[in-house]
Amino acid sequence: MGKKIGVFVCHCGTNISATVDVEKVAEEAKKKYPGVSYATTYKYMCSDPGQKLLRDKIAEEGLTGVVVAACSPKMHERTFRNAAVKTGLNPYQVEVSNIREQCSWVHQDKAQGTEKSIDLVRMMTEKTRKDRSLEAIKVPVTKRALVIGGGIAGIQAALDIADGGNEVILVEKDASIGGHMAQLSETFPTLDCSQCILTPRMVEVAQHDNITLYTWSEVESVGGYIGNFNVKIRKKARAVDLDLCTGCSSCWQVCPSKKIKSEFDTGLGNRTAIYIPFPQAIPSKPVIDKEHCLLYRDARKKNIPPEESKVCRKCYDVCPIAPVKAIDYAQEDEIVEVKVGAIVVATGYKELPNNVYGEYGKGKYKDVITGLQFERLASASGPTEGEIRRPSDGKEPEIIVFIQCVGSRDPAKGCSYCSKTCCMYTAKHTMLYKHKVHHGHAFVFYIDIRCGGKNYEEFSLRAIEEEGATYLRGRVSRIYKKGEKLVVLGADTLTGSQVEIEADMVVLASAMKAQDDADVVARTLSIQYDKDRFFSELHPKLRPVESSNAGIFLAGACQGPKDIPETVAQASGAAAKVMALLSSDQLEREPVIAKVDRLPPPVFSTCIGCFYCQRVCPYGAIEQEEIKARDGSVIKTVARVNEGLCQGCGLCAATCRSKSVELAGFTDEQVFAEINSVEFN
Amino acid sequence: MKIGYYPGCAITKGSSSEEYGTSVMRVSKVIGPEIEEIPDWSCCGASSAHATNHKLSTALSVRNLSLAEKHEYKEILAPCPMCSQRLIISQKDVQEDAVLKREVEDAIEMPCGTKVKVSNYLEIVKNYYMDEIKQKIKKTAKGFKVACYYGCLLVRPPKVLKFDDPEDPQSMDEIVRAIGAEPIEWEFKTNCCGGGFTLSRTDVVVKLTNDILEGAEEAGAHAIAVACPMCHANLDMRQKKIEKEYKRKFNIPIVYISELIGLALGLGPIGLGLDKHFVDTKSVVDAYT
Numbered sequence: 001m002g003k004k005i006g007v008f009v010c011h012c013g014t015n016i017s018a019t020v021d022v023e024k025v026a027e028e029a030k031k032k033y034p035g036v037s038y039a040t041t042y043k044y045m046c047s048d049p050g051q052k053l054l055r056d057k058i059a060e061e062g063l064t065g066v067v068v069a070a071c072s073p074k075m076h077e078r079t080f081r082n083a084a085v086k087t088g089l090n091p092y093q094v095e096v097s098n099i100r101e102q103c104s105w106v107h108q109d110k111a112q113g114t115e116k117s118i119d120l121v122r123m124m125t126e127k128t129r130k131d132r133s134l135e136a137i138k139v140p141v142t143k144r145a146l147v148i149g150g151g152i153a154g155i156q157a158a159l160d161i162a163d164g165g166n167e168v169i170l171v172e173k174d175a176s177i178g179g180h181m182a183q184l185s186e187t188f189p190t191l192d193c194s195q196c197i198l199t200p201r202m203v204e205v206a207q208h209d210n211i212t213l214y215t216w217s218e219v220e221s222v223g224g225y226i227g228n229f230n231v232k233i234r235k236k237a238r239a240v241d242l243d244l245c246t247g248c249s250s251c252w253q254v255c256p257s258k259k260i261k262s263e264f265d266t267g268l269g270n271r272t273a274i275y276i277p278f279p280q281a282i283p284s285k286p287v288i289d290k291e292h293c294l295l296y297r298d299a300r301k302k303n304i305p306p307e308e309s310k311v312c313r314k315c316y317d318v319c320p321i322a323p324v325k326a327i328d329y330a331q332e333d334e335i336v337e338v339k340v341g342a343i344v345v346a347t348g349y350k351e352l353p354n355n356v357y358g359e360y361g362k363g364k365y366k367d368v369i370t371g372l373q374f375e376r377l378a379s380a381s382g383p384t385e386g387e388i389r390r391p392s393d394g395k396e397p398e399i400i401v402f403i404q405c406v407g408s409r410d411p412a413k414g415c416s417y418c419s420k421t422c423c424m425y426t427a428k429h430t431m432l433y434k435h436k437v438h439h440g441h442a443f444v445f446y447i448d449i450r451c452g453g454k455n456y457e458e459f460s461l462r463a464i465e466e467e468g469a470t471y472l473r474g475r476v477s478r479i480y481k482k483g484e485k486l487v488v489l490g491a492d493t494l495t496g497s498q499v500e501i502e503a504d505m506v507v508l509a510s511a512m513k514a515q516d517d518a519d520v521v522a523r524t525l526s527i528q529y530d531k532d533r534f535f536s537e538l539h540p541k542l543r544p545v546e547s548s549n550a551g552i553f554l555a556g557a558c559q560g561p562k563d564i565p566e567t568v569a570q571a572s573g574a575a576a577k578v579m580a581l582l583s584s585d586q587l588e589r590e591p592v593i594a595k596v597d598r599l600p601p602p603v604f605s606t607c608i609g610c611f612y613c614q615r616v617c618p619y620g621a622i623e624q625e626e627i628k629a630r631d632g633s634v635i636k637t638v639a640r641v642n643e644g645l646c647q648g649c650g651l652c653a654a655t656c657r658s659k660s661v662e663l664a665g666f667t668d669e670q671v672f673a674e675i676n677s678v679e680f681n
Numbered sequence: 682m683k684i685g686y687y688p689g690c691a692i693t694k695g696s697s698s699e700e701y702g703t704s705v706m707r708v709s710k711v712i713g714p715e716i717e718e719i720p721d722w723s724c725c726g727a728s729s730a731h732a733t734n735h736k737l738s739t740a741l742s743v744r745n746l747s748l749a750e751k752h753e754y755k756e757i758l759a760p761c762p763m764c765s766q767r768l769i770i771s772q773k774d775v776q777e778d779a780v781l782k783r784e785v786e787d788a789i790e791m792p793c794g795t796k797v798k799v800s801n802y803l804e805i806v807k808n809y810y811m812d813e814i815k816q817k818i819k820k821t822a823k824g825f826k827v828a829c830y831y832g833c834l835l836v837r838p839p840k841v842l843k844f845d846d847p848e849d850p851q852s853m854d855e856i857v858r859a860i861g862a863e864p865i866e867w868e869f870k871t872n873c874c875g876g877g878f879t880l881s882r883t884d885v886v887v888k889l890t891n892d893i894l895e896g897a898e899e900a901g902a903h904a905i906a907v908a909c910p911m912c913h914a915n916l917d918m919r920q921k922k923i924e925k926e927y928k929r930k931f932n933i934p935i936v937y938i939s940e941l942i943g944l945a946l947g948l949g950p951i952g953l954g955l956d957k958h959f960v961d962t963k964s965v966v967d968a969y970t
Contacts, residue, residue, distance in 0.1 A: 357848070358846060359848045480868030483899075
């Protein structure tokens with residue numbers, strides 16, 4: 001029996017009807033198209049009455065297929081399909097023909113627009129005639145989440161998900177969680193102490209029943225798909241047994257290598273070879289830096305296992321746990337395999353180092369520091385215990401020049417984007433400086449002041465009006481050393497004059513960049529990243545926390561420059577998405593996916609096993625499958641589509657040389673029917 | 682290796698910076714390259730043509746490239762950085778603009794020379810003759826501190842010239858090290874000396890030159906090495922004027938890098954043109970033993 005198709009042409013107010021004769025489109029459809037038993041127009045098909053019209057007519061006319069000629073299917077396909085479901089019609093028997101974006105919006109001539117609309121509706125009618133009913137695919141869900149990165153974004157997301165009653169695994173590559181936020185002194189715009197607000201959250205993570213914390217660990221590989229990811233985590237050997245260690249601090253007090261540049265103190269302070277990154281570290285248990293540890297260096301030199309080296313062993317000897325010691329030189333990397341249903345990526349950012357700009361000394365001058373280094377100088381837990389002293393000779397700087405947009409908004413150095421946080425943190429730095437060095441003077445070179453956030457503008461004005469920072473609009477062309485002073489050559493573009501300042505210290509508001517290994521992480525997770533290597537969200541406005549891989553969500557500065565409030569908000573957003581995903585036992589997925597033909601014996605499959613499809617598949621959804629004879633011998637290897645991973649993009653179907661892959665809802669038969677309807681009309 | 686030699690107006694015989702040209706020639710006889718003056722070369726249009734008429738200046742430069750290709754040179758040495766820059770930029774312009782290329786070809790009545798490679802003197806030495814220098818070196822100047830001054834033209838615009846770091850170039854420093862002197866760290870390597878305003882705004886030039894000399898002196902330089910006739914003229918000639926205006930006596934010899942190489946190779950100072958400078962170069966000659 002042939003299909004009874006109804007055509008519903010939408011006016012979209014005057015959006016469509018001004019340039020397309022909608023009545024004529026409906027008339028043509030009813031008169032000329034085979035299979036069309038009903039056609040009408042309506043002012044707003046997506047409105048409630050419009051949908052009711054659709055439902056009523058399906059029932060009254062006994063329609064078995066529907067074409068709605070309206071806007072892009074991206075907008076309302078789901079609306080019309082859902083309406084059809086209420087009448088008992090399979091949603092995949094409903095198609096949308098886009099006569100707005102493709103006709104009325106791009107044509108000025110009504111006759112032309114109408115003619116093209118008629119063609120488009122005819123094409124969709126032909127396709128609909130060949131539509132088959134499709135059923136949603138159901139996949140089970142593992143109710144556990146993985147959070148990658150233990151900065152404030154990861155911490156917030158992990159806590160939210162765990163508070164929602166789900167298990168969370170938090171993986172952090174450093175020895176402690178806390179990330180960059182733990183390095184900051186005070187935070188804008190309230191000037192509250194960063195560690196004071198962060199460390200309670202870190203403690204919560206450590207003590208939460210639902211959170212398993214892996215520090216000094218990295219995600220090695222991710223397989224599987226939404227609801228069913230298989231993750232391998234590498235727990236790097238710390239050389240310290242976390243269960244035995246009590247964090248008593250004896251070991252790092254006796255360590256003889258005391259002059260290693262501390263990463264946490266941005267190179268301004270020192271640490272030992274066995275160390276915890278900072279006093280509030282979670283877990284408060286040390287790790288041995290094998291690059292610098294005398295014992296490990298000796299072992300490498302002599303090419304012997306570290307436990308056999310007799311060079312130092314001071315930390316081992318002093319460890320008070322008896323009879324077994326917590327220090328374990330023989331410890332090796334361990335791989336943990338876990339199954340999770342959802343993943344939150346919160347791998348954060350990297351600060352542009354100060355050796356990029358040749359004109360600013362390329363890192364030659366000790367007193368030209370980055371914003372993060374200034375944070376450490378101003379921080380009570382930093383190398384100077386919060387006193388502002390310049391790194392070269394420990395003197396109190398009387399004139400500091402702050403330079404904004406260093407690396408940001410500068411395509412020549414690779415970051416054309418605005419780093420968003422620098423205007424605010426520079427304003428904060430001038431305040432912190434003035435609060436500590438009352439007679440000091442702060443100059444700020446800026447391009448624009450961009451302070452878009454609640455109480456942000458007021459904050460930066462406070463730096464100028466109350467704290468007396470001198471803001472100069474213009475770039476700095478050069479910094480050079482003259483005796484003990486740094487001469488800063490710049491321009492004041494508001495007065496049109498050149499400026500020359502002899503400063504004691506220069507602070508660069510360095511750009512926020514993507515992590516060095518962001519592309520590797522993206523490949524591990526099969527998610528997309530942009531030209532600056534920040535991870536891409538699925539839709540910049542409406543799906544800001546989802547990645548291009550279903551079930552993987554983004555939080556914080558790994559997606560783009562962000563300040564703390566924004567990061568936390570996005571992390572909570574990601575957590576909400578994860579909880580929604582984990583709340584059901586089974587996931588329903590769109591059935592519009594690819595399928596490799598697998599006929600019953602003796603044909604088995606037309607697939608020739610070239611696996612071109614596997615190469616082009618961006619989602620890793622093509623697997624290899626062996627077709628075996630009864631005796632177990634392999635007849636041939638063919639491709640198989642993993643239903644959980646397939647996103648229905650159709651690349652495999654287009655690439656297949658033997659025409660063995662078909663995309664449900666877009667079969668060759670349907671696509672050719674569409675083309676033929678125009679070609680042979 | 683045979684290389685086409687493009688002296689340009691400033692360093693050709695009888696011009697203001699004749700000693701640069703002579704020293705390059707003399708040094709080339711010892712270490713190479715084998716250089717031959719491009720027959721019938723003309724002005725590259727650097728001084729004023731490129732500011733007044735784009736097509737004219739391009740044609741002037743490209744004409745020389747075309748002549749070089751006609752005489753089958755694969756590479757040109759243009760010791761003056763203004764010349765080498767103009768030649769390279771003009772070559773790029775005709776490579777990228779088919780219309781301009783046709784117009785230039787009409788004007789010079791020759792096919793455009795788009796393939797020949799143009800190099801400045803530092804590039805040639807650094808790329809081909811560092812080993813040669815190390816082998817043939819006869820004298821060294823141990824402890825003689827040289828400030829390498831690249832000026833603005835040698836390394837800029839970086840996207841076109843693709844030669845060395847535009848903010849912190851190193852090639853001249855390496856050459857100075859190779860010829861047994863000591864290159865110093867200083868801040869004015871690539872600062873502008875004001876060459877373009879040498880006649881119209883002498884006051885500005887005097888200040889800029891003063892800054893450069895002051896920077897070199899503070900960094901402890903015994904001499905400044907240059908590879909540009911304009912830089913040389915400004916730094917060498919203006920020291921008297923600075924003395925009058927800033928009441929500062931520098932007396933820092935300004936020498937061409939080719940002259941320094943020549944001294945290290947044991948060539949005589951007069952033949953290298955070291956007697957033709959405003960500031961006495963005796964201290965430099967004496968340093969090489």
